[in-house]
Each structure stands twice: as structure tokens, then as C-alpha cells.
Amino acid sequence: MRLVIRNDYDDVSAWIAHYIKERINQFKPTEAHPFVLGLPSGSSPILLFKRLIEFYKAGEISFKHVVTFNMDEYIGIPKTHKESYYTYTHTHFFKNVDIQKKNINLLNGNASDLEAECRRYERKIIRVGGIELFLCGVGPDGHFAFNEPGSSLKSRTRIKTLAYESIVANSRFFSGDISKVPKAALTVGVATVMDAREVCIIITGAHKSVALAKCIEEGVNHMWTVSAIQMHAKALIVCDEDATMELHVKTVKYFKSIEQVHRLLIGKANLGLQGELLAPEATISKSSHEKGHQLFIRHLLDSVSVEDDDDDTPRLKKRRR
Numbered sequence: 001m002r003l004v005i006r007n008d009y010d011d012v013s014a015w016i017a018h019y020i021k022e023r024i025n026q027f028k029p030t031e032a033h034p035f036v037l038g039l040p041s042g043s044s045p046i047l048l049f050k051r052l053i054e055f056y057k058a059g060e061i062s063f064k065h066v067v068t069f070n071m072d073e074y075i076g077i078p079k080t081h082k083e084s085y086y087t088y089t090h091t092h093f094f095k096n097v098d099i100q101k102k103n104i105n106l107l108n109g110n111a112s113d114l115e116a117e118c119r120r121y122e123r124k125i126i127r128v129g130g131i132e133l134f135l136c137g138v139g140p141d142g143h144f145a146f147n148e149p150g151s152s153l154k155s156r157t158r159i160k161t162l163a164y165e166s167i168v169a170n171s172r173f174f175s176g177d178i179s180k181v182p183k184a185a186l187t188v189g190v191a192t193v194m195d196a197r198e199v200c201i202i203i204t205g206a207h208k209s210v211a212l213a214k215c216i217e218e219g220v221n222h223m224w225t226v227s228a229i230q231m232h233a234k235a236l237i238v239c240d241e242d243a244t245m246e247l248h249v250k251t252v253k254y255f256k257s258i259e260q261v262h263r264l265l266i267g268k269a270n271l272g273l274q275g276e277l278l279a280p281e282a283t284i285s286k287s288s289h290e291k292g293h294q295l296f297i298r299h300l301l302d303s304v305s306v307e308d309d310d311d312d313t314p315r316l317k318k319r320r321r
């Protein structure tokens with residue numbers, strides 16, 4: 001599991017948007033071989049959608065051969081309702097980029113046979129070759145998609161009754177009126193997300209800090225369903241400083257030092273970390289308990305040098321001795 005800690009929500013959103021752009025561009029999707037992206041709902045992805053739209057408008061990315069699967073949809077509100085995830089994702093993302101209508105997949109919370117609708121969704125994911133990258137938000141109680149506490153870690157797309165905590169949390173979108181919040185939804189399951197070839201979790205804000213701690217410092221537990229990503233072969237969590245509030249200081253330092261080395265290895269341009277790579281000394285902490293990491297990084301710097309080439313992408317080259 002990789003944990004990337006950025007300063008705040010803005011930085012987290014920019015980081016993930018850049019990461020998605022790189023993943024899609026490197027994949028080189030075509031009509032026959034599309035990039036399949038799982039999408040979250042909620043407020044977490046709004047800013048990163050904005051950043052992706054900016055990249056699209058700047059000609060840095062196209063969504064023409066991207067197939068999307070939204071993770072969930074409320075049951076019983078029309079898709080034209082401003083809080084349906086259909087309208088939400090069209091408003092904040094789809095209508096602003098070149099994605100093809102036929103490539104957009106959403107669960108239909110008004111289907112006459114909701115269970116058949118869930119089976120259809122799972123089949124469709126398989127038919128397109130599986131999800132390449134599933135982007136997920138997390139609730140303060142550690143759920144992702146609507147896999148509420150106690151959900152089976154083997155669950156698949158299904159009907160789910162919402163936890164009281166989620167209803168309260170989502171009432172902010174329904175003028176604070178709990179009675180207006182749908183009480184059930186269709187949602188992909190924990191296993192549906194785990195089948196994706198990569199999972200990226202966005203966690204920001206102090207109110208989600210317990211969820212983050214449960215997710216990475218404790219064991220896999222169905223009461224904190226996001227902890228299931230410990231079992232995923234390629235899991236990435238991007239959080240802000242506030243969300244680290246409940247983590248051990250040692251955990252934060254550990255993941256930060258890993259990122260520091262990682263940045264040195266893969267180069268600033270791949271992560272969009274302008275300038276950080278070129279001033280590695282400045283980013284190395286001088287505190288005594290980090291001497292071990294410092295020595296390791298120095299060894300790394302001694303054995304490689306960073307080369308700039310024409311496309312402004314620094315590459316690591318083994319230093320000749």
C-alpha cells in the first residue's frame with residue numbers, strides 16, 4: 001500500500017488528477033482497448049474533477065476512450081434529481097469533457113428489478129475487461145462506496161440500506177433534512193472494488209482521521225470496510241495532513257520517508273512535484289531519529305544522478321564511479 005500525504009484538499013486533488021492523467025496517457029487507450037475508470041460520488045472528488053477538466057481543456061488528456069463505472073446510486077430519486085449521482089457526475093465531470101455517452105455506466109436506482117440491475121452491472125464490468133483504476137471516497141465511518149460497516153468483504157454490487165451515519169452525513173446535500181435523504185442505494189461491493197487492477201482512495205479532513213488510522217494501522221475489519229484495501233496488490237491512498245491526525249507520528253514519518261525516496265527515484269515530472277526533486281537536500285529532515293533514512297537517501301544520491309533531457313523529465317542515471 002502506498003500512502004501519499006499532501007498539505008490540504010487542494011493539493012490532494014491536484015495530485016490525484018495528475019496521477020489519473022498520467023495513468024490514462026501512459027495506457028494509450030483506444031476504442032478497442034479503453035481505460036476503465038471507477039468513479040466515486042460525494043464531495044471528495046469535486047476538485048479533482050475540476051483539475052481533470054482543466055487538463056482536458058488544455059489538450060493534455062482525452063476521455064474519448066475512457067469507460068467509467070460510477071460506484072453507487074440512490075434508490076428512489078429520479079436521475080434528474082440534483083442529488084442523484086447521475087446528475088452529480090454529469091454536472092461535475094461528464095458534461096465538461098469528451099467522454100462518449102456510450103462509455104458512461106451508472107447504476108439505475110429506479111430499475112424495476114434492482115437485483116437484476118446489480119447483476120447486469122457486474123457483468124458489464126467483466127465484459128469491458130475489468131476496472132483499471134477505481135477511485136474511491138471514504139465516509140467518516142470508514143465505508144467506501146456504500147459498503148457500510150459490517151458489509152461483507154466479499155460483497156458484490158447490490159442493494160444496501162444506508163447507515164444512519166451516512167444519512168446524517170449526506171443530509172447536507174438535502175438542505176440538512178434527514179427525511180429527504182434516500183435510505184437505500186445500489187452500490188458496487190467491496191469485492192467489486194478489490195477486483196480493480198488498482199485502487200486509489202481519497203481521504204481528507206480531520207473528521208476522517210479515525211477511518212484512515214483504522215484503515216492502515218489496524219487489521220482488515222468489516223466494520224471499517226476501507227481496511228479491505230490492505231489485501232489489494234496495488235492500493236494507493238492520498239490524504240491531507242488533517243486526515244493523519246489519528247495516525248501514529250511514526251506511521252506518518254515512515255510513509256513520508258518512503259515517498260521522499262520514491263520521488264527521487266521516479267523524477268519530479270512524473271508526479272508533478274515541480275522543484276522538489278531538484279532540491280533533495282532541502283527536503284531531508286535533519287532530526288536525529290531520521291538519521292537512518294537520511295543515510296539511505298544519501299546513499300541513493302551517491303549512486304545515481306538526475307539528468308535533465310529535452311522533454312524536461314529528469315531521469316535517474318547510475319553514477320559512474
Ligand SMILES: O=P(O)(O)OC[C@H]1O[C@](O)(CO)[C@@H](O)[C@@H]1O
Nearest residue numbers: 041042043044137138139144145
Ligand atoms: O466525499 P464525501 O462527501 O465525504 O463522501 C464520501 C462518501 O461518498 C461515497 O462515495 C458515497 O458515494 C462514499 O464512498 C463515501 O461515503
